[in-house]
Amino acid sequence: MTVRLYDTATKETRDFVPLTPGHVGIYHCGLTVQGPPHIGHIRKEVVFDVLRRWFEHEGLEVTLIANLTDIDDKILAKEKEQGEPWWAIAYANERELHNAYEVLGCKPPTYEPRATGHVPEMIEMIQTLVDKGHAYAATDGSGDVYFDVRSWPAYGELSNQRIEDMQPAEDAPAAGKRDPRDFALWKGHKDGEPESASWPTPWGRGRPGWHLECSAMAAKYLGPEFDIHGGGLDLRFPHHENELAQSRAAGQPFARLWMHNAMLNLSGQKMAKSVGNTMMVSEVVKRVRPIELRYYLLAAHYRSIIEFSEEALAEAATAYSRIEGFVLRAAEVTGETDASRGIACADFVAAMNNDLAVPAALAALHEVMSDGNKLLADGDSSALRGTLASVRTMLGVLGIDPLASTWAESSSEDAYREALDVLVRGLLEHRQEARIAKDFTTADRVRDQLVAAGVDIEDTAQGPRWSVGGKN
Known part of the structure; x- marks a missing residue:
């Protein structure tokens, strides 16, 4: 692979x-x-x-x-x-x-x-950085400890920036810093902050800086060097830039590949x-x-x-319903299939191996579904079984197989809610018609039937609302 x-x-x-x-x-x-x-x-x-x-x-x-x-x-x-x-x-x-x-x-x-469960690892990492000359305690009595960005020549390599072009770090006032761009490894306890939000350290009570947390925890669970560090693109700077600098400065190779969505x-x-x-x-x-x-x-x-738009969300729902429709129709014909035995088609595999190209993978999936629809039309259940297994395998990789236990359970709950909503709203419309006709005997009887079934009714200016146990 x-x-x-x-x-x-x-x-x-x-x-x-x-x-x-x-x-x-x-x-x-x-x-x-x-x-x-x-x-x-x-x-x-x-x-x-x-x-x-x-x-x-x-x-x-x-x-x-x-x-x-x-x-x-x-x-x-x-x-x-x-x-x-x-x-x-x-x-x-x-x-x-x-x-x-x-x-x-x-x-x-x-x-x-x-983060609160890994303060000892953080304190140890700060001490390593201080000992190596890459961190220092603030001189303003704040109890803060800062990373000295000028001590690390590679600082800025992840975001491709020069220190001179960077804005000051906003995590603490510049008063106690050697350089405004130095960032907080540790934040001293301040007046008005709860005592429970601080821990004892050689530099006084305080709490960890945001960037330090991830470096310490990544090293604990994945070791000093690991395969992939990910996150949203907005974290590349300053968060991931600072993680990379402090970890490397502490002597850890850290992440081998950075992946941002x-x-x-x-x-x-x-x-x-x-x-x-x-x-x-x-x-x-x-x-x-x-x-x-x-x-x-x-x-x-x-x-x-x-x-994001509501229209795009609705289009996605429609697109997925076509996939789901094929799977459900094919499953009715073939009976139970073992998705674990399916084989992802070559184009799907190539797309996923090409920087997780899901749009191309979905296009490949639709090609297989197109062949499957022809088999459905021809009534070829034997060939359809293998096609369905392949489709379900690919959907499983994407986490959207409608027959997977995760979704099968929620789908049945959705269907129940939709059916209940149709039935209750039909009765409420009947009740409203009776009220307009001043047939209050019928209106009250419908309400009593719903209440007896555990359905709560609230008459509002916008019309009746219903709930079961307080939940719509």
Whole structure:
């Protein structure tokens, strides 16, 4: 197997060769759990889930580490806004992230370390950098510890920038820094911050800097050198640039290949909490099925920007329904098929091996489906069985096989909800007609029937609303 991947560091597409034969180590930056995930966040999760599935399909063992930043300036700001402990806010949003993983069919990471659980490793790394002359304690009494960017000549290599062209680091005031672009490895405890959000160190109580967290956790779980470091393109600078510099300066080779997915934009801007244009996963899946949202997020090449629109989301849902329709019709004819025995077609394999070219892989999938539709029309169930197995294998790599247990269960739940909605709304229309005709006996009888069945009715200015156990 030869997989070619685009390396953000070298800006070249090259053959990927695992550090350890038969095994791939992947680290990608998870969420800062200041809030629930929006679909811009979850695009990255889907991209790396597909990458992992492809490697596993090709017979490789994958260790995928995705960290959680559960202590941060933004989380502490949320504590003040919401009046809840910072750790409770972080944990609630961690649960939301896990729900988004599950609802979109992403395999859970091999391990998901929290920043707060790895402070000893961070302190040890800071001490190494201080001893090597690449870090220093602030002189302003803040308790901060900074990385000295001028001490590392290669600083800027990932984002292809010169230090002189960079803006000052915004993670701390410049007063205690040798250079405004020096970034915080450790942040001293400040007045007004909760004591629980600080840990003892040789430089005083405080908490870790954002960039340091990932370097320490990646090294712990994947070793000083590993295969792939990933994340959204917006993390390339300063986050990944700083990770690379501090890890290399500490004597670790670090990531051998950098893989970044492009942004998901809304109204021409990247989807981000900071600009207020977010769409929560939990809300979007109320408008389209989760499997349709997953299809929407993976159908474009991972390095292409997605410009979000409701129309594009609806088109993706329609496109996926054609795939699903073929699979369901073919399965009715062939009976149960073993997707694990299917063979991905050559064009699909070539596309996936060419920098995870999912659009070309989907085109190859549709060609096989076209042949399958001809077999359906001819009633050739024997040949159709092999075609269906091949289609399901390819859909399994993309995580969108409608017959997979993940989706089969949710599809049956969706069908139940849709059927219930049709029945209840029909009865509510009958009740409304009776009320207009002043036939209140019939209207009350319909309402009583629904209530007896556990359906709650609320009459609003926009018309009646219904729910079961308080849930629409």
